Amino acid sequence: MLPAILASGLAMGSIYAMMGVVYNVMFSASRVMSFTTGQLGMLGGVLGAAFVGILGLPAIVGLVLTLACCALVGIVTEVVAVRPVLDKLDQHLYVLSTLALALMIQQFVAIEWSTEPQPFPQLIGFGGGGPTDEKFWLPVLACAVTVVGLELLFRHTLVGRAFLAISEDNYAARALGLPERRLRMASYALAGMIGGLAGFASGQLLLAFFANGPYLNFYGFVPVALGGLGNNRGAIISGLLLGLVQQAAHFTFGGVFTSVAVFAVFIVALLAAPQGLFGQPKQRRV
Amino acid sequence: MRITRRGFTLGAASLAASTTLARPALAQSEPIRVGWLAALTGPSSAPAIGFDRGVHYATDAINAAGGVNGRQIELVVRDTQGDPTKAVNAAQEMISRARVHAIWGPTNSGESLATTPIMARAGVPNVHPCFVDALIDTKRYPNAFRMAPSNTQIDNAVGDYGVKILGKKKFAVIGDTTGYGTTTVKSSSAAFEARDSEVVYAGTIEQTQPDVTSDMLRMKNAGAEAIAIWTVSPGLISRILNTRANLDWDVPVIGHPAMGSGEVGRLVDKPENWSNAYILGFRNTSYGDDGKLPDHVQAFVDKIKSEIDLDDTTLWWILDGVDSINIIADAVRETGTTDPKDIIGYWNAQADYPGLFASYTFSPDQHNGLSPEDLVMSEANSQKYGAYKLAPGYE
CATH class of the missing domain: 3.40.50.2300 (Response regulator)
Structure with missing residues (x-):
């Protein structure tokens, strides 16, 4: 019983954590919370099922193509829904623009793909359905790859440091000659790839379903709030905790009470630490 | 020609009479x-x-x-x-x-x-x-x-099949979180309890919940001998069937006709996960042992x-x-x-x-x-020409 809950909790937690990272990567570059986050995860599953399941491409080729398509969607998000409203952040117009783009993506998939969930193919054939099945461990592996990849990128590459620079202070970064717009586009492409990877790795769990986007948007936001806005480590830890608490609540309470239990924990945590469990209180110059 | 008041009145009366008389003839041909x-x-x-x-x-x-x-x-x-x-x-x-x-x-x-x-x-x-x-x-x-x-007839048919034909005494009754799922869990539970059986687990699951292992473990631990499921969501149904197989828990799953849809067949991990599942069906649209429907159908x-x-x-x-x-x-x-x-x-x-x-x-x-008598249960995985094979236990 415990292995099943742990496997399921870690898998779901990894997906939520990666969605949290997608929010953070886009937010760091633009100060925008994009509603297209969940759709990137949804697209990862749908495109993966299309490339590997329907077209019969090898899994690795399907993954590369999925990541490329999701990166493109990330760039389109930046160009279409973020860039035009950056000057008007006070009005929070990005809420409307990113929500509109997210709905367009969802409806397009519903029309062109299906309104019913479609199967996602087995990628390795490992585990036989129990707690050791690949469908539980591929999301965990994808999450680990994301963590390591981001650490290497941000700490050991010049581009990664440039990302950090614009997330810290984009005016100063621009003054130093950093190409802010290109870096922002690259951030959105990176976010698209992370979202696509999350969707691809969790395809067997979530199925290739056009309505997964809002679900991932919703549960992906919780790690961001709990971990502190812009804090990737906080998002990863909070996402994993969320998954484990959720699965334990499914087992303990079941049904609609699961969401009540999960969000009761969420509210209590935010009351105790309003800046997020891993966030720093905002410094205010006086 | 001069139009007098008398002539006008007579003409109008004749027109009214003719249209009234013509109406039944029109009505018979429209x-x-x-x-x-x-x-x-x-x-x-x-x-x-x-x-x-x-x-x-x-x-x-x-x-x-x-x-x-x-x-x-x-x-x-x-x-x-x-x-x-x-x-x-x-x-x-x-x-x-x-x-x-x-x-x-x-x-x-x-x-x-x-x-x-x-x-x-x-x-x-x-x-x-x-x-x-x-x-x-x-x-x-x-x-x-x-x-x-009617819903009552459906609850009774499923209740009769689970208790009288399958001979089960302990049931888990689940539905999705829609109004239909929530109300049917209650009415279906009442139908089982009215037949001297026990509902050991009754609950709802969100249609988009990615993994139902925890819910299924609760049903299993409660001692359920069969699961009654009330949802039209192929995703949820297939997850229930796949998890049942993963838990190596071969209890019958009975309930909504959506369990027999082709979408479910595409979503189950293995074809055998779809067996031992029975849906509400109808006498006139069920194949007998000879693979035939009733003669006129x-x-x-x-x-x-x-x-x-x-x-x-x-x-x-x-x-x-x-x-x-x-x-x-x-x-x-x-x-x-x-x-x-x-x-x-x-x-x-x-x-x-x-x-x-x-x-x-x-x-x-x-x-x-x-x-x-028109309501029977059918084997969920037996669809052919939109009809299903009669579930075991019927004459």
Whole structure:
């Protein structure tokens, strides 16, 4: 019983954590919370099922193509829904623009793909359905790859440091000659790839379903709030905790009470630490 | 020519008399207008698309044979998109502008709950295939007749199969978190408990919940010997079936006909995960051990299978669509009029009206057309031409 809950909790937690990272990567570059986050995860599953399941491409080729398509969607998000409203952040117009783009993506998939969930193919054939099945461990592996990849990128590459620079202070970064717009586009492409990877790795769990986007948007936001806005480590830890608490609540309470239990924990945590469990209180110059 | 007052009055009176006398003759030759409230698009369109094939087939067949007493049937079709507001507007338009003689539909209960009182006020003869019990009330809605099972009949059929045929005593009853799922979990649990069995787990699961291992473990730990499931979501159903296999817990799963849809077949990890699963079915649309449907239904299927696509829908929807047009046409044929009172009177007098989907029995106090014997369980993974194999345990 415990292995099943742990496997399921870690898998779901990894997906939520990666969605949290997608929010953070886009937010760091633009100060925008994009509603297209969940759709990137949804697209990862749908495109993966299309490339590997329907077209019969090898899994690795399907993954590369999925990541490329999701990166493109990330760039389109930046160009279409973020860039035009950056000057008007006070009005929070990005809420409307990113929500509109997210709905367009969802409806397009519903029309062109299906309104019913479609199967996602087995990628390795490992585990036989129990707690050791690949469908539980591929999301965990994808999450680990994301963590390591981001650490290497941000700490050991010049581009990664440039990302950090614009997330810290984009005016100063621009003054130093950093190409802010290109870096922002690259951030959105990176976010698209992370979202696509999350969707691809969790395809067997979530199925290739056009309505997964809002679900991932919703549960992906919780790690961001709990971990502190812009804090990737906080998002990863909070996402994993969320998954484990959720699965334990499914087992303990079941049904609609699961969401009540999960969000009761969420509210209590935010009351105790309003800046997020891993966030720093905002410094205010006086 | 001078027009005098007397001449004008006489002329007007003659014109009025001639139009009054001509009306019955006109009425006897005008088409029989049948309203068809169909959710042909939108998320709940699958049943209406199936019904629609039967409705058009029957209408074309009757018209090609010369119509009803020489009158053609004219379908007045309105796509309600599954939206109760659109269904209400369409029903009002059918009644007041198109002046239909009878209405078939709507085909889902949400729409029907909204339109039934409107049709009752207008006294329009109405037949529909919706399950919600409250839609049939001979005092409030004397014009409304059901040509499908009621929810109570469905709960009883599933309860009887689980307790009396499978011989199980402890049940887990689950549904999705929609209004349908939540209410059906309660009514289905009551049906099991009324049969001296125990509901050891009753709960709801969100349709989009990615993993149901925790919920299934609770059912297993509670000692459930069978699972009754009430949802139309193929994703949730397939997750239940896959998790049952992963837990190596081969208990029967019984319940909603959606468990037999091709979507579920595509989503189960292995074909064997779909076995030991039984859906609500109907006697006339179930294959016996010889692989045949009842003779009159088999003959109909053999005739239409080259004309109507049966593989992407459910046979009972098509048969019910055919029956709906036939029972309206027969009412006009036998009474000789399209007067609403005569049509309703004809339906109220039917005992074992020989339809394809079922033999319908109505009376002034009873407008549920099906009898409990019409409802059976079928093997979920046995679909062929939209019909299913009879579940084990029936004669």
